[in-house]
Amino acid sequence: MLQDSRWNKIYLISANGGEPRAVTTGESEDEDPVFSKDGRYFAFVSNREHPEERHIWIVSPDGRHLHPLASVSSGVEGEPIWSPDGRQLYLLHDSSFESSSLAVAPVEGGTAHLLLRTQPANFADTGLPQPGVVHYKSPDGLEIAAILYKPLNYIAGKKYPSVLWIHGGPEGQDTLGWDPWALYLAQHGYVVLTPNYRGSIGYGEKFRNLNVEDSGGGEVEDVAQGAQYLISQGLADPERIGIGGGSHGGTMVAYEVTKKPDIWHAAIELYGVVDRDSYIRRTNRPAAIRWIAKMGGTPDQKPEVYRRANILRDVPKIAAPLLIMQGQNDPQVPPYESQQFVEALQKAKKPYLYFTFPNELHGFSEREHHLETWRREVAFLNYYLKPEYGLSITSIQDIVLDESSVK
Secondary structure (H helix, E strand, O other): OEOOOOOOEOEEOOOOOOOOEEOOOOOOOEEEEEEOOOOOOEEEEEOOOOOOOEEEEEEOOOOOOEEEOOOOOOOEEEEEEEOOOOOEEEEEEEEOOEEEEEEEEEOOOOOOEEOOOOOOOOHHHHOOOOOEEEEEEOOOOOEEEEEEEOOOOOOOOOOEEEEEEEOOOOOOOOOOOOOHHHHHHHHOOOEEEEEEOOOOOOOOHHHHOOOOOOOOOHHHHHHHHHHHHHHHOOOEEEEEEEEEEEOHHHHHHHHHHHHOOOOOOEEEEEOOOOOHHHHHHHOOHHHHHHHHHHOOOOOOOOHHHHHHHOOHHHHHHOOOOEEEEEEOOOOOOOOHHHHHHHHHHHHHOOOEEEEEEOOOOOOOOOHHHHHHHHHHHHHHHHHHHOOOOOOOOOOOOOHHHOOOOOO
C-alpha cells in the first residue's frame, strides 16, 4: 500500500519489478488485501462510503470489478479469509452492540450472517439508544467526526453529566464498533462523546499529519469544541463535563485540563505523556524515533515545539480534580511521566488520586486490575459529576474511592 493519493491504497507490482500500479482509488482507507486462491479477485478492508466503519470489498487485479461484500450490519469488519472454493469469505464482525463474532458472506449476491455469537443477542434491548456519528467544526473550520452515546433511558431535552473519552495513538479512530467502556458509562447515566481529533486515522494522510510539530495545539481545540457541541445540542450540563483517556488520550487529558481549565470538572489521565523531552529519552527506541519525527526533530532541533508540548509548566492552571493510573512496567509511556505529573500537582496543591499497578505494561490487562480501574473511574466520575447525598455508606475509605455502589 502506498500513499501517492494521500490515502492508503492498494497497489500491485510485478514479481519481476517495475512501477507499482494502483488498483484502488478514491478518498478512503483501503487495507489488508487478501488474494483469492485462483487470483481472480482479492478482498480488502475499507472505510469507503462510511468513514467511521470498516467493511470488506472485492476487487479484480485490474481494478475494474469493485463491489462491497454483503455486510452483516453497520459496524466494523475485518480479517477476511477466502473459503476453499472461493465462493465465500469468512470475516470478523462487530458493531456498537455486538462484540467481535465470526461471520460468513457470499462473494457474489446473497446475504451475510453470523456463524458464532460472542455477545448475547438481546444486549441491544437494554434501553441504550443506538450510538451514532456526529460532526462539528473546530475553531479553525476543520470538520471533526465523533461517536455520540446517549445514556440509558435517555429523555430528550434533559441535560446530562457528560464525558469526552479520547482515543490514543494519536493515530487511532473511534468507530461504530464495539466500545464496552463507552456503553458502560452510558449505562451509568452519562452522555459520552468520542472525538476523532486531528491526527486520527481514517480521514487521509493530510488529516493524520495535522498535528505534526503542533502537539498540544489544534488537537486540543478539536476536543474542547466537542464539549461545546454537547452543550449547544442541549445534551450536556456545562457544570458536569468530564474527560478521560489513555496513552495519547491521557496526554490529551493533561493538555485539556491545563489549556482549557474552565471546561472540565473531572479528569481521568491514564498513562499519558506530560513532557515529550523526557519521554523520548526513556521510551523504547521505535516510539522515540516515531515521536521525534512527529515533533519535527529532537529537542535540540525543535526546542519551541517541545516547550509548547510540555504540560508540567501549566499545572498551576488546572481546576479539575484528576484520577491518574499507570502500569508499573510500562515500556511505551514510562511511569516517570505519571510521577512527574503527580509531583507537579502536589507542588501546585491540586486535587488528585494516583494509583499504580504491578506487572502491568501499557494499559491494564490483568482481569482484577481491569475491573478495579473501571470501578474506580466510574466512582470518581460519579463523585464529581453526579454527587449524591445521604447514602449511608459504612466504608472507611474516602467516598470518592468507594466502589460499593458501582456495578
